[in-house]
Amino acid sequence: MRPLAYVISLKSAEARRRTVAERLRAAGIAFEMFDAVDGRRFDVEAQPVYDGSRRRALYGHDMLGGEIGCLLSHKAILQKVVDDRKGPALVFEDDIALDPYFGAAVDGLMARQDRWELVRFFGDAKTLRQRQRPLLDLGQGFQMTRLLTQPGGAAAYLVSEAGAAKLLQHLDKTPFPIDALMGRPWLTGVGNLMVRPGLAVQDAALGSDIGDGRFVSRREVARNAGVGRKLTMGLRRLGDNIGTRAMFWGAAPGDYLRRRGTS
Numbered sequence: 001m002r003p004l005a006y007v008i009s010l011k012s013a014e015a016r017r018r019t020v021a022e023r024l025r026a027a028g029i030a031f032e033m034f035d036a037v038d039g040r041r042f043d044v045e046a047q048p049v050y051d052g053s054r055r056r057a058l059y060g061h062d063m064l065g066g067e068i069g070c071l072l073s074h075k076a077i078l079q080k081v082v083d084d085r086k087g088p089a090l091v092f093e094d095d096i097a098l099d100p101y102f103g104a105a106v107d108g109l110m111a112r113q114d115r116w117e118l119v120r121f122f123g124d125a126k127t128l129r130q131r132q133r134p135l136l137d138l139g140q141g142f143q144m145t146r147l148l149t150q151p152g153g154a155a156a157y158l159v160s161e162a163g164a165a166k167l168l169q170h171l172d173k174t175p176f177p178i179d180a181l182m183g184r185p186w187l188t189g190v191g192n193l194m195v196r197p198g199l200a201v202q203d204a205a206l207g208s209d210i211g212d213g214r215f216v217s218r219r220e221v222a223r224n225a226g227v228g229r230k231l232t233m234g235l236r237r238l239g240d241n242i243g244t245r246a247m248f249w250g251a252a253p254g255d256y257l258r259r260r261g262t263s
Contacts (some may be wrong), residue, residue, distance in 0.1 A: 039069020
């Protein structure tokens with residue numbers, strides 16, 4: 001049985017809701033609309049979930065209100081998954097487009113729930129080129145894989161109750177957007193998994209309700225940062241690289257045994 005999907009969408013986004021509803025029905029995915037938290041006019045520093053001082057130390061700039069609204073929307077759904085105790089759930093943002101094989105791949109994942117807690121679905125060429133380790137065959141040339149990198153994106157994912165509970169442990173107060181948190185398996189204990197080839201892509205024609213202001217260039221931040229902050233940001237990048245590689249290579253023996261069917 002396929003899991004229910006929740007679609008995060010602003011209540012006022014009627015055209016986007018119609019588009020994503022048509023796409024999910026065509027893919028055979030049952031879904032509910034989930035009214036997104038609109039954080040675009042938030043007083044960012046006033047949000048209890050946001051660790052602004054740590055964010056600025058690590059990145060040299062604040063999150064946007066829209067990013068915090070997005071974070072709160074995903075947090076609410078993760079809490080619902082844990083509270084409802086109905087098993088895994090699909091979570092989509094309302095600008096997603098799916099590969100025709102999406103439903104069948106989800107069926108394959110649901111048949112092996114012992115192998116994952118969170119699987120993010122990406123379709124962008126950059127992520128697909130990154131180093132990955134095959135873990136589980138899903139048919140038609142699709143595989144669940146483990147990523148060596150930290151791709152952004154939480155527009156489409158499948159999450160278990162256990163995975164949702166682990167992510168929630170880090171969402172009382174955080175300096176990270178939801179996708180950045182999902183890309184930190186050394187912090188959350190939730191594997192950095194995806195399906196290759198790509199199964200989902202964000203429709204650029206629909207634009208973003210968060211805004212592109214979140215993409216602040218590293219060079220621009222460095223120009224305006226003092227020596228202490230530059231050092232902190234450099235150590236954060238080093239820690240991210242070490243954590244990513246430690247989790248990827250540390251999981252290699254178990255991944256190998258499971259692929260061989262001995263574990």
